[in-house]
Amino acid sequence: MRQLTAAFEWQSRAVVGRHLRVYLKNWHTSFLPPVLEPITLLLAFGLGLGAYMARGIEWHGRDVGYMDYVAPGMLAYATFMTAVFQSLFGAFIRMRYQRTWEGQLTTQIDLRHVVWGEILWAALLTTSYVAIVSLVLSACQALGLIHLDLGVLPVVIPIVFVSACAFSALGLCFTALVPTIDHMNLPIFLVVLPMGFVSATYFPLGHPVMAAISTVNPLYHLAEAVRGLLLGAGGGVHFAGLAILVSAMLAVLVPLDMRLLRKRVLGD
Amino acid sequence: MARMPALLEAVGLVKRLGGRLVVDGVDLVCHAGQVLGLLGPNGAGKTTTLRMLYGFLTADAGVIRFDGADVARDVGSFKRQLGVCTQEDTFDGDFTVRENLTIAASYFRPRPEHVPHRVDELLERFSLTTYAGDKPEALSGGFRRRLMIARALVHRPRLLFLDEPTTGLDPQARVAVWDLVNGLRAAGLGIVLTTHYMDEAERLSDVLTVLAQGKVVAHGTPKSVLGDMLGEHVVVLEPDSVSAAAVGPWLETHGLGQPLAVLGAWHLPLSAEQLADFARAFPALRYEVRPPNLDDLFLKLALAPCAS
Known part of the structure; x- marks a missing residue:
């Protein structure tokens, strides 16, 4: 239980605070991808396809x-990809190359806080990306390119945050397992991309x-x-499915992440 | 004289890693204002012991006490009192030297008081003010170690762990780190130090705990440890002389085992009585007699870890 409640302890917030400071130092370069990505995808999938x-x-x-x-699918896809990639590459670089974690672990920060700090940070970053994508969608709506109920976006944001926590926990699991950054291709091609394709984000199944x-x-x-909300059709069964799967992922993957990373980082 | 309080005390520490017994019942004590040198050859269990002491690893058995209280009851409060300088540089490469100190302070509760002032003070004390706005990777090896030690001190800990703090430094930088360690000891910090440099251990340590194969094989002042483990003299001789051929059997007869071979020379640790016997037994042999040092101890442990 302590592994899960650590999310609410000050040490996890301190780790998030550290990542936030780094992000704010580089905000001008960090800001561009979430703006450009939806524009590119809308052009490619929306106008092209x-x-x-x-x-x-x-x-x-x-x-x-x-x-x-495609526009609601883009919000979901951005949630998934941003969370997974942040906890795959961002966390791996901090763990393996920058040794940021080791430095943090010499303080009052414990490994469970490092793990939750990474998960919460990935979720926070994802939510901010999705908020930016939402702004781009609003601009598209103003231009008459899409016709969605954007008034429900404030409801989407917390759903995105919690889902991103689960996706990030999945990414961290691979971070704990892959031996080098070159091996990241394995989870990306074997798990992440197939999950992306079998998701009805860009095309129906x-x-x-x-x-x-x-x-x-x-x-x-x-x-x-999200599509059900933005198209005014509800989506109750999918909310239930999402709630069950996200809860199961957090309950299983977070303790697993901690176990695997304890072995990897501390050798214990 | 009133005994100084035991700042850190470990009793019966045991740790298995990967099914292998790495630390086997280690006891040690460090007082405030004291440098405890933790020595031993590679694989002796130093780093694992140190990692248990600063909370990286959980001991399979044994007790760690800080100020007399079992730290397992409140690890968080214990870690608030610790400063840790790891063997590898683990500063935060995304931040400048100054920011590294500031961000490290954010990892402690209660929050360190007057952090900007404390950071300035540490930058000044560790001669890092000139580099305050630089990224750590721009620093030389010596200044990187200074930053690591400064970072370990930002929250005013009472106990400092230094894991091989001068490895890879040039002599001038090593001396600078020694001065800093001496200053910290004088300020009342308890310091647990591991090092591979025996001169460093002799100069800095008030007491030594020597590990071999995961066990404590000697503990005490450097002088008493050397006396206990090596005797009072070391005889150095060339083994290729004809008369030296009889030395091996003589050592066996006296229960002294095999001589330590270093760069082709034999190093024989002997007590005063043994030296007198040796001189009588080999009157024609040419050899040098010198006092033992920690290098001899290290070699003895590394070459014959079970000798004790």
Whole structure:
């Protein structure tokens, strides 16, 4: 239980504070990716691929414009990718190359706080990215490119934060396991990208096998829940699926992360 | 004279790593205003012992007390009193020298008082003021170690762990670190030091705890440890002379085991009585007699770890 309650202790906040200070020092370069990425994806998927789908696509029995379909998926995808990549590469670099963790562990910070600090920071960063993507979507809405109920975005933000915590815990698990940064390709190609593809973020899952697999994919439930909110269709079953999967991930992966990282960092 | 309080006391520390017994019942004591040198050859269990003492690792058995209280009851409060300078540089490369000290202060509760003033004070004391705005990787090895020690002191700890603080430094930088350590001892800090430099251990340590194969094989002042483990004299001779051929059997007869071979020479630690016997037994042999030092002890432990 202490492994989970450590999230609320001051040491975890101190670790987040450290990461925040670094981010604010480099804000001008850190700010660009979340702005450029959705614009690029909207252009590629929305205007590019969407041009071939002028009639839109069918989503839960209703016709939806492809841009309207893809925009909520983009929020979910940004949540997943930002959280996972931050806890994969960012955390790995701090653990292995910068030895930031070792320095922190010589203080009152314990490993469980380092782990929660990484998870909470990845979630915070992800939430800020999604907020920026939301601003870009608002601009697209103002230009008439998309037609979504953006008034529900304040509801989406906390969902994004909690989901990002779970995705980050997944990323940290790989951080604990991969021997070098070159081996990051393995979890990326074997787990992260397949999860991204089987998620209904950018295209609907028509094949029954894909649809069946997607039911255990938290990203799928996140995408569908956010889409349901932004398209004014609710999304209750996906909220339930997301809540169950995210809770299970946090309950299992956070203690596992701590166990694996204790072995790796402390040799214990 | 009233006995100084035992700032740190470890009793019966045991640690297994990967199924191997690395530390096997280690006891040690460090008082305020004292430097405790923790010595031993590679694999003796020094770093594991140190890591247990500063809370990196949990002991499988044994007790660690700080000011007489079991630290397991409140590890957080214990760690508030510790400063740790690890063997490797672990400063935060994303921050400048000054910011490294400031950010380190944010990792302690109760928060250190007057942090900006404390940081200025440490920068001044460790001659880092000129580099305050630089990134640590821009510093020379000696100044990096200064930064590591300064960072370990930012929250005014009472006990400082220095894990091989001068490894890789040039002689001038080593002397500068020694001066700092002496100053910290004078200020009343308890210091636990590991080093591979025997001259450093002799100069800085008030007491030594010597480990071999995870066990304490000697404890006391440097002089008493040397006397206990090596005797009062070391005879150095070239083993290729004809008369030296009889030395091996003589050592065996006197229960002294095999001679320590260093760069082709034999080093024989002997007590005064043994030296007198040796001189009588080999009147024609040419050899040098000198007092023992910690290098001899280190070699003895490294070459024959079970000798004690």
